[in-house]
Amino acid sequence: MDVGKMYMGGEWVEAVHGDTWKVYNPATGDLVGEVAFGDGDDAKRAIDAAAQAFPGWSSATARERAKYLLKLHDLVRAHRDELAELVSLEMGKPLREAKGEVLGAADNFLWYAEEAKRVYGETIPSSVPNKRILVMRQPVGVVAAITPWNFPVNMVARKVAPALASGCTVILKPAESTPLSAIRLFELIAEAGFPPGVANLVLGKPDSIGEAFINSEKVRKIAFTGSTRVGKLLMEGAAKTVKRISLELGGHAPTVVFADADLDAAVAGVFESKYRASGQQCICTNRLFVHEDVHDAFVEKLKARVAAAKVGDGRDKSVEIGPLVNERAVEKVMRHIDDARSKGASVVHGGSRLTEGEYAKGFFVAPTILTNVQANMLVCQEETFGPVLPVLTFSDEEEVVRMANDTPYGLAAYIFTQNLSRAMRVAEALEYGIVGVNDGEVTQTQAPFGGMKESGIGREGGHYAMDEFLEVKFVSLGL
Numbered sequence: 001m002d003v004g005k006m007y008m009g010g011e012w013v014e015a016v017h018g019d020t021w022k023v024y025n026p027a028t029g030d031l032v033g034e035v036a037f038g039d040g041d042d043a044k045r046a047i048d049a050a051a052q053a054f055p056g057w058s059s060a061t062a063r064e065r066a067k068y069l070l071k072l073h074d075l076v077r078a079h080r081d082e083l084a085e086l087v088s089l090e091m092g093k094p095l096r097e098a099k100g101e102v103l104g105a106a107d108n109f110l111w112y113a114e115e116a117k118r119v120y121g122e123t124i125p126s127s128v129p130n131k132r133i134l135v136m137r138q139p140v141g142v143v144a145a146i147t148p149w150n151f152p153v154n155m156v157a158r159k160v161a162p163a164l165a166s167g168c169t170v171i172l173k174p175a176e177s178t179p180l181s182a183i184r185l186f187e188l189i190a191e192a193g194f195p196p197g198v199a200n201l202v203l204g205k206p207d208s209i210g211e212a213f214i215n216s217e218k219v220r221k222i223a224f225t226g227s228t229r230v231g232k233l234l235m236e237g238a239a240k241t242v243k244r245i246s247l248e249l250g251g252h253a254p255t256v257v258f259a260d261a262d263l264d265a266a267v268a269g270v271f272e273s274k275y276r277a278s279g280q281q282c283i284c285t286n287r288l289f290v291h292e293d294v295h296d297a298f299v300e301k302l303k304a305r306v307a308a309a310k311v312g313d314g315r316d317k318s319v320e321i322g323p324l325v326n327e328r329a330v331e332k333v334m335r336h337i338d339d340a341r342s343k344g345a346s347v348v349h350g351g352s353r354l355t356e357g358e359y360a361k362g363f364f365v366a367p368t369i370l371t372n373v374q375a376n377m378l379v380c381q382e383e384t385f386g387p388v389l390p391v392l393t394f395s396d397e398e399e400v401v402r403m404a405n406d407t408p409y410g411l412a413a414y415i416f417t418q419n420l421s422r423a424m425r426v427a428e429a430l431e432y433g434i435v436g437v438n439d440g441e442v443t444q445t446q447a448p449f450g451g452m453k454e455s456g457i458g459r460e461g462g463h464y465a466m467d468e469f470l471e472v473k474f475v476s477l478g479l
């Protein structure tokens with residue numbers, strides 16, 4: 001088995017200290033790859049390469065930058081099956097979802113190829129006759145991007161594409177569980193012909209690499225997706241050199257099913273938002289509030305839908321729910337289920353780890369529905385990041401908005417109702433960056449994605465992401 005390498009200054013390199021890291025399939029426990037495992041010293045090499053490439057890349061025309069991004073879009077689309085299989089292999093995601101993720105990544109490269117050409121400035125009427133006010137937008141500089149394992153291709157694209165489009169150079173540090181998809185994506189970046197140093201890949205020790213990013217004066221911006229805990233560490237560290245920072249952090253999404261909802265549509269939406277990626281999504285439903293008048297009917301329908309979903313190795317095309325990423329994730333999910341049970345929750349479906357037969361060597365938890373859930377249970381307080389759906393009841397609109405907002409998180413929320421006035425009222429009252437109304441699958445390339453409160457700062461997606469990588473410069477022109 002070849003050892004996967006890092007990519008810096010246009011070259012494939014091993015770790016400075018020669019360390020490597022093994023990658024396992026979470027569905028089978030099989031060894032599926034080995035990669036270079038670097039640290040801060042490797043990050044410094046990558047930072048130097050990115051800094052050296054910055055003057056050339058930032059002064060290239062937007063059309064030229066777009067040309068490389070378009071080529072990358074074509075390559076990612078052409079290799080979509082292979083990339084999707086890698087995603088499924090190293091993090092267990094069902095193939096259908098993995099393909100959707102890869103096409104989403106391709107779409108980001110296409111969108112930002114176009115957006116590169118729309119970095120407009122402004123002229124503002126001056127208060128004095130012999131002056132002109134010009135506003136220009138310029139790339140912030142070298143960007144350090146850090147991504148999690150749950151979307152190993154698209155999380156990378158959502159940072160790298162707008163950064164490159166705006167004229168920044170990038171160093172990516174992907175999650176240690178999913179380096180294989182990142183390496184393959186960088187092979188395509190190399191094939192697309194980007195100049196050396198424009199996009200760099202560093203793999204390895206997260207704290208040491210993070211420190212190198214934080215301490216470097218050359219790095220002008222950190223773009224991070226991951227846990228709120230690490231996001232806070234990076235934000236504190238970024239203060240040392242007053243770096244720009246954008247953070248896509250944890251969530252605790254409430255979903256509200258009102259009595260006037262189309263229950264079948266709500267079941268489909270809740271299933272999608274809860275069990276996609278086995279519940280390992282930041283925008284996953286974490287608390288489901290169902291109006292007391294429709295609670296029993298809704299839970300019955302949902303149970304039937306969940307029971308029909310096949311659990312297994314994501315590479316099996318009939319599988320809808322794959323494994324969790326590792327043993328630690330299984331332990332956390334089981335702790336949440338056990339805590340809820342011990343405090344009086346009822347298990348309507350699932351509730352246990354799957355350990356027999358095809359599940360014996362993987363990290364599988366049965367998709368679970370809990371009722372009689374109370375706000376003091378861990379499932380209502382911490383992000384579960386697994387296929388567990390706690391169901392609570394409510395009786396009126398004001399009460400449920402209050403309960404839904406009662407969390408430090410503010411990423412995504414969902415409501416199901418047929419009443420337009422209620423939909424608008426509640427969407428406005430929810431303290432969340434994203435609200436799905438009769439929609440359980442809210443992500444689109446062109447739409448702003450990001451959270452309020454402890455779910456983050458800044459936005460990815462659409463033209464909003466470009467602002468994260470651009471400085472505003474005011475030129476006062478005396479005549």
Ligand code: NAP
Pocket residue numbers: 146147148149150173174175176177204205206207209210211225226227228230231233247248249250251281282283383411450451455456
């Ligand atoms: P994590 O532990 O915070 O890891 C995310 C990334 O940060 C990984 O690349 C990780 O490297 C790296 N990292 C860990 N410690 C670091 C440090 N001290 N300095 C610098 N980098 C460090 O999060 P995760 O468990 O992988 O991902 C799940 C979390 O991400 C959940 O909370 C989820 O809600 C959140 N998420 C948010 C969004 C969003 O858009 N808001 C999207 C997806 C996921 P290693 O893998 O090597 O540890």
